[in-house]
Amino acid sequence: MNSVVLALYGFAIFFMIFWLGMWIVHILAIIAARWKLHKKINKVSTYEVPLPGVSILKPLMGVDPNLYSNLETFFTMDYPLYELLFCVEDESDPVLMLVNKLIDKYQNVDTKLFIGGCCVGVNPKINNMQPAYESAKYELILISDSGIRMKEDTLLDMVNYMTDNVGLVHQLPFTYDRNGFSATFEKIYFGTVQSRIYLAADVLKINCHTGMSALIRKSLLDEVGGLKTFGTYLAEDFFYAKSLTDRGWKITVSSQPALQNCGNCEIHTFQARLKRWAKLRVAMVPTTILLEPLSECFVLGACASWSASLLFDWDSLVFYLIHILLWFMLDWTMLCVVQNNPLPINKLEFLFGWILSEATRPYLFLQAVLDPLIQWRSRVYKLKWGGVAEEVKAKVKY
Structure with missing residues (x-):
């Protein structure tokens, strides 16, 4: 032979x-x-063991048809202690009017608005979030993309997975139900190939983290210089997750998938995202x-x-x-x-x-x-x- x-x-x-x-x-x-997703949440806040506070960082740019309803779900969550930190890079961005409208409507929710960002690297998302990150008053930080829609108990579900040896809890990327073939195309991608790799990686303890909805211990980021340390990367989510696993901390997927609900849904724009990733x-x-x-x-x-x-x-x-x-x-x-x-x-x-x-x-x-x-x-x-x-x-x- x-x-x-x-x-x-x-x-x-x-x-x-x-x-x-x-x-x-x-x-x-x-x-x-089947084992992990959509599990019933049992943890509730008590006087002896209160739930930790969460600072939610929302980087925003521009307005789409679903943005108002998506952001409103963050004001109506059933969680006892959290703050909303909205980050807008451009003071002329029309999203400011929308955010201010929600702030006026839900005055009982602890909310702050940060405009202008701070240049700490090439990553525009981190530059936009940096002032809010420095002002965050709680130990747990939730970084949430603008197109994410929350259920009332989503934050509680994520906090429930933040056990003593876990440094980061992230959601499986998925989509909210929308009309049209483009929305179907996205749902199929995230519900098949993305879910397959993401969940298998979670079981095998492989870093496959995407940062569209991630709960992180702020002290662990501060140990390596804070969020700005990862400003040299575009895939900052992968690298701050790697920073945690390299130091022995676990990362895990929560029970509820992340519901992406962007109002501008077109196949060619989604394919551009796939190429960028x-x-x-x-x-x-x-x-x-x-x-x-x-x-x-x-x-x-x-x-x-x-x-x-x-x-x-x-x-x-x-x-x-x-x-x-x-x-x-x-x-x-x-x-x-x-x-x-x-x-x-x-x-x-x-x-x-x-x-x-x-x-x-x-x-x-x-x-x-x-x-x-x-x-x-x-x-x-x-x-x-x-x-x-x-x-x-x-x-x-x-």
Whole structure:
């Protein structure tokens, strides 16, 4: 057997092992979802053991149709002690009028508004939040993106997971029910591939944290210089989570998923987010260049089908079709578990959205690798290996 044949068999064995590993990830994630998500909250505040106060940092920029209702859910939470710290970079931003309207409506809620930010790095989100972070009066900090919608007991659920050995509690990224195919497309992505990797990583204690809704111990950030320490990164959420795990602290996913409810929902803008996230992952974890495309359903199925044909003389087409069918069924199961309520879509809508999502992600990943610049709103950044970012002057595409 010559070297070429040996190499082919080596690749075939690798693809088959990787294929089996991805099915283990599928099953592990579904078990984790059923075990952990949507659990009943038992912890309540008592005189002897009061619930800790929470400072909620809300970085804002611009207004979308759902923003008012999203922000209002933070004023109506059933939690005894918290403050809302709104952060707005530009004093001419129309979001200020909206925030002031809510402050006037809910005068019983402890609220402060910070305008102008403070330049401590290249990350605009951290620059925007820095003054509020320095003024936060409670030990627990909740960093929450503008598009997040809260249930009355969401904050209580997150605090419930902040046990003595936990330094960070984050929510599984998901979406609130909205109308339209673009919303369906987003829900399918977050309820399938994102949930699968996120929950499996949580079980395996791998840092897969996204910062759209995260509860953190402020003292642990202060030990390394505070939030501004991570201003050199665009993926600040990954690096402050890494800072905690490197010091022996645990991070964990809470029971309730994060309900993203942005009012501007379009497929091309969401795909731009996917490409930006892919660029960040490649810069932070270079092995992503090889492993992430291989983990996609259609790509992995093709590789595994070729492997099965070579190793076991199985019909590659039949193997490929069965692979896609099983992947589809497990993704539908995962989405139903994460939703925990009747889905706003039927199986036919899911089929179309799922095929589009699975078919386009490898192409989007290739685009992300070939174009290293990251566009974030009106700014353009270049990433260095390790995730450090620098702002560059480039023509912004609209």
